[in-house]
Amino acid sequence: MTRRSRTEYLIVTFGLLSWASAVCAAPTGHPTRVILGPIDESKLVVLEGNTRPEANAVNDRGRVSDDFQLDHMLLQLKRSDEREAALRQYIDQLHDPQSPEFHQWLTPEQFAEHYSVAKEDVDTVTAWLKQHGFTVHGVQANGLIIDFSGTAGMMRSAWHTEIHNREVNGVKHFANISDPRIPAALASVVAGIVSIHNFHPKPMLAPKPKYTFTNPYGTFWALVPGDIATIYNINPAFAAGYTGLGQAIMVVEDTYLYSKNDWDEFRKILGLTAKYPNATLTQESPQGYLACTNPYFQGNPVDPGYGDDAEAILDVEWASAAAPNAAIVLAACVDTSTTFGGLVAIENVLNGPAKNLPSVISMSYGEAEAWNGAAFNSTLFFAFQQAVAEGVSIFVSSGDEDASSAAEGLPSTYGIGVSGFTSTPYNVSVGGLDFGFIPDNVPPSTYFSSTNRPDYSSALSYIQEVPWNDSCAGGLAASYLGLTPIALCNSPEVTNPAGPLNFTLNAVGGSGGPSGCANGAPAYSGVVGGTCTGYSKPAWQRGVTGNPNDGVRDIPDVSLFASNGFWSSYYIACWTNPAGGFPPCASVPPSDWSGWGGTSISSPIMAGIQALINEKTGSRWGNPNTVYYSIARKEFSTTSVCNSNTVPKTGSHCVFYDITQGDIDGACQAGYAGFLINCYKPAGMAYGVLATPSYYDDPAYLATPGWDFTSGIGSVNAWNLIQAFPGVSGGQ
Numbered sequence: 001m002t003r004r005s006r007t008e009y010l011i012v013t014f015g016l017l018s019w020a021s022a023v024c025a026a027p028t029g030h031p032t033r034v035i036l037g038p039i040d041e042s043k044l045v046v047l048e049g050n051t052r053p054e055a056n057a058v059n060d061r062g063r064v065s066d067d068f069q070l071d072h073m074l075l076q077l078k079r080s081d082e083r084e085a086a087l088r089q090y091i092d093q094l095h096d097p098q099s100p101e102f103h104q105w106l107t108p109e110q111f112a113e114h115y116s117v118a119k120e121d122v123d124t125v126t127a128w129l130k131q132h133g134f135t136v137h138g139v140q141a142n143g144l145i146i147d148f149s150g151t152a153g154m155m156r157s158a159w160h161t162e163i164h165n166r167e168v169n170g171v172k173h174f175a176n177i178s179d180p181r182i183p184a185a186l187a188s189v190v191a192g193i194v195s196i197h198n199f200h201p202k203p204m205l206a207p208k209p210k211y212t213f214t215n216p217y218g219t220f221w222a223l224v225p226g227d228i229a230t231i232y233n234i235n236p237a238f239a240a241g242y243t244g245l246g247q248a249i250m251v252v253e254d255t256y257l258y259s260k261n262d263w264d265e266f267r268k269i270l271g272l273t274a275k276y277p278n279a280t281l282t283q284e285s286p287q288g289y290l291a292c293t294n295p296y297f298q299g300n301p302v303d304p305g306y307g308d309d310a311e312a313i314l315d316v317e318w319a320s321a322a323a324p325n326a327a328i329v330l331a332a333c334v335d336t337s338t339t340f341g342g343l344v345a346i347e348n349v350l351n352g353p354a355k356n357l358p359s360v361i362s363m364s365y366g367e368a369e370a371w372n373g374a375a376f377n378s379t380l381f382f383a384f385q386q387a388v389a390e391g392v393s394i395f396v397s398s399g400d401e402d403a404s405s406a407a408e409g410l411p412s413t414y415g416i417g418v419s420g421f422t423s424t425p426y427n428v429s430v431g432g433l434d435f436g437f438i439p440d441n442v443p444p445s446t447y448f449s450s451t452n453r454p455d456y457s458s459a460l461s462y463i464q465e466v467p468w469n470d471s472c473a474g475g476l477a478a479s480y481l482g483l484t485p486i487a488l489c490n491s492p493e494v495t496n497p498a499g500p501l502n503f504t505l506n507a508v509g510g511s512g513g514p515s516g517c518a519n520g521a522p523a524y525s526g527v528v529g530g531t532c533t534g535y536s537k538p539a540w541q542r543g544v545t546g547n548p549n550d551g552v553r554d555i556p557d558v559s560l561f562a563s564n565g566f567w568s569s570y571y572i573a574c575w576t577n578p579a580g581g582f583p584p585c586a587s588v589p590p591s592d593w594s595g596w597g598g599t600s601i602s603s604p605i606m607a608g609i610q611a612l613i614n615e616k617t618g619s620r621w622g623n624p625n626t627v628y629y630s631i632a633r634k635e636f637s638t639t640s641v642c643n644s645n646t647v648p649k650t651g652s653h654c655v656f657y658d659i660t661q662g663d664i665d666g667a668c669q670a671g672y673a674g675f676l677i678n679c680y681k682p683a684g685m686a687y688g689v690l691a692t693p694s695y696y697d698d699p700a701y702l703a704t705p706g707w708d709f710t711s712g713i714g715s716v717n718a719w720n721l722i723q724a725f726p727g728v729s730g731g732q
Contacts, residue, residue: 038185039183039185049179049373049517049520049521064174074338076145091389091426115386125189135149192375194379205400223571227459230459231561244279249328250361253315254308257312269590279324294333295333318601318605319605364598365397366399370522398431409506417513422511425535428628432510433510435567436567437463489688509666534553544632546705554707559711559714659708667689
């Protein structure tokens with residue numbers, strides 16, 4: 001690191017103890033060379049799945065000039081099959097309480113020594129790039145990523161693909177028009193270029209709109225930190241002294257905050273500062289082998305009131321709400337012309353000094369697996385894999401597009417798919433829920449006081465939950481109005497652009513589904529199919545009641561409230577970006593602050609809860625899914641009283657609340673050449689509903705007892721979860 005903050009991310013007693021314990025770890029083996037033959041430029045192979053769906057004639061605006069510069073592209077390499085198998089086995093041992101390697105986390109130096117790419121192979125690929133005129137800026141310490149720049153002409157000559165201008169929904173972009181090709185001799189090491197375009201991932205947040213779904217009470221219940229502490233039973237942890245002290249929670253962004261003062265005001269006005277004065281917030285641009293430029297404040301030039309700084313402030317505020325004495329670290333690098341800055345930040349952190357490793361990372365960005373492409377997906381896979389080997393827990397938003405992560409907020413034409421940011425086996429995928437008392441006709445007074453406490457909270461207890469779903473295809477909304485989802489989605493109130501329910505055509509809600517296109521290439525760009533395959537189902541997810549025997553990784557893992565006000569509840573945030581139209585928070589009451597929903601908020605809250613677990617157990621946990629699912633497996637097999645609808649509002653023994661009603665179904669319409677993809681649409685109807693399969697009405701997906709695609713293993717009773725975590729001996 002060339003720059004330091006006062007806290008150095010994690011220069012605290014717990015962090016140093018965890019680092020020191022890793023010295024005892026004993027991985028074996030070293031990478032060996034796999035590129036053995038000469039490089040023959042006439043023998044080429046295609047790097048499949050590395051072309052964006054927008055690469056079509058409709059969006060094409062012609063080839064860029066040969067001297068068009070592509071800065072800081074990331075070339076993803078891959079370790080040998082032998083080293084990959086050894087790493088996976090070692091990670092299993094790190095999470096096995098019966099193994100002598102249990103919690104003996106690796107340092108970044110140890111990881112690079114044993115699970116990297118052989119230096120000879122890295123040198124060969126680097127020399128090949130330079131031979132074609134590219135500038136090589138650096139190689140990641142683990143040898144898996146090369147940072148390089150060049151021109152469009154060089155890309156056409158070396159990688160055999162052209163770069164064209166694109167215009168999508170009025171926004172100008174550039175992208176490659178076909179999958180790159182490389183000499184076959186390099187194929188054993190090169191996974192692909194992370195991106196050859198400037199389509200960056202989207203933040204998983206949904207602003208509270210000017211509408212809410214009509215309800216008989218005409219009231220909003222805006223949530224503050226005190227509400228979440230009551231609803232998810234975090235207060236007993238605070239009372240027991242577990243507040244996140246000594247823990248570092250990192251949120252990964254591509255911008256700094258518009259104003260750091262917003263975080264201070266959020267905490268002060270909502271009662272956190274007085275009770276928990278040891279919290280800190282730092283903003284860092286992690287330096288390393290990959291170029292990271294300080295982004296400062298990066299607004300959104302297309303929509304200044306809805307930039308990534310809104311995402312950043314939500315992450316730091318709500319992570320602090322769940323772990324109010326933790327050190328919050330915002331790690332951000334500016335986006336390059338081709339690379340998401342948040343990815344550069346996390347890569348540099350995981351390959352930097354061991355003492356700078358946070359215990360928990362939350363990431364609130366996403367993009368469908370089939371849109372990311374195989375190379376980008378592999379980069380996320382390798383990064384998260386390294387994180388858990390180093391003891392860092394990764395929490396990622398499941399997505400905000402119901403069951404179709406490629407829907408981009410519109411009626412789905414791409415079918416069912418999940419975000420590649422959240423579908424790896426090495427992260428916790430955090431889904432989104434809403435409250436169910438309005439559709440179930442339960443009086444709000446059951447759950448909310450008529451007056452606020454001094455910290456502006458009013459929640460009285462746990463509140464029954466349903467999947468977050470703003471769509472007309474949602475069964476709860478349709479039933480509430482006395483219609484079927486098909487009838488509602490084709491009603492004038494929805495189909496008329498001026499209709500009061502027109503917003504429900506958009507795919508907005510908590511995402512879930514099976515991994516389907518982490519590897520390979522779709523037959524139709526952006527649609528799961530062709531040679532696409534999902535990640536294999538991890539052992540810890542098998543055998544849990546409700547989880548399908550589909551052989552692939554399923555998401556989400558756990559869920560928390562994430563609604564943007566559909567059933568009249570949402571989160572508030574102190575965000576004073578004047579372009580968004582919000583004044584300084586101290587000048588107005590919290591009821592006039594900005595309102596939000598999204599799995600962007602449920603993820604940092606769950607990360608905060610994990611920080612409390614780390615504090616109580618005195619250890620990092622790498623991939624905590626291994627424990628979450630073990631607890632859920634036992635709970636689901638021995639009791640049926642943890643149903644969210646019937647569970648005791650207070651005093652519950654449950655760790656996870658099982659969500660059993662509702663769905664994450666979304667509206668859909670014909671896509672490619674009039675094809676219906678995972679879309680049940682009766683003849684004569686303009687819109688259908690997502691379905692599996694598409695020829696009859698089988699909603700994607702329904703909440704059911706046990707694990708399901710709408711909520712995973714459900715939401716949490718935080719104090720019970722903290723107490724259920726096992727003790728640690730012999731490792732950190």
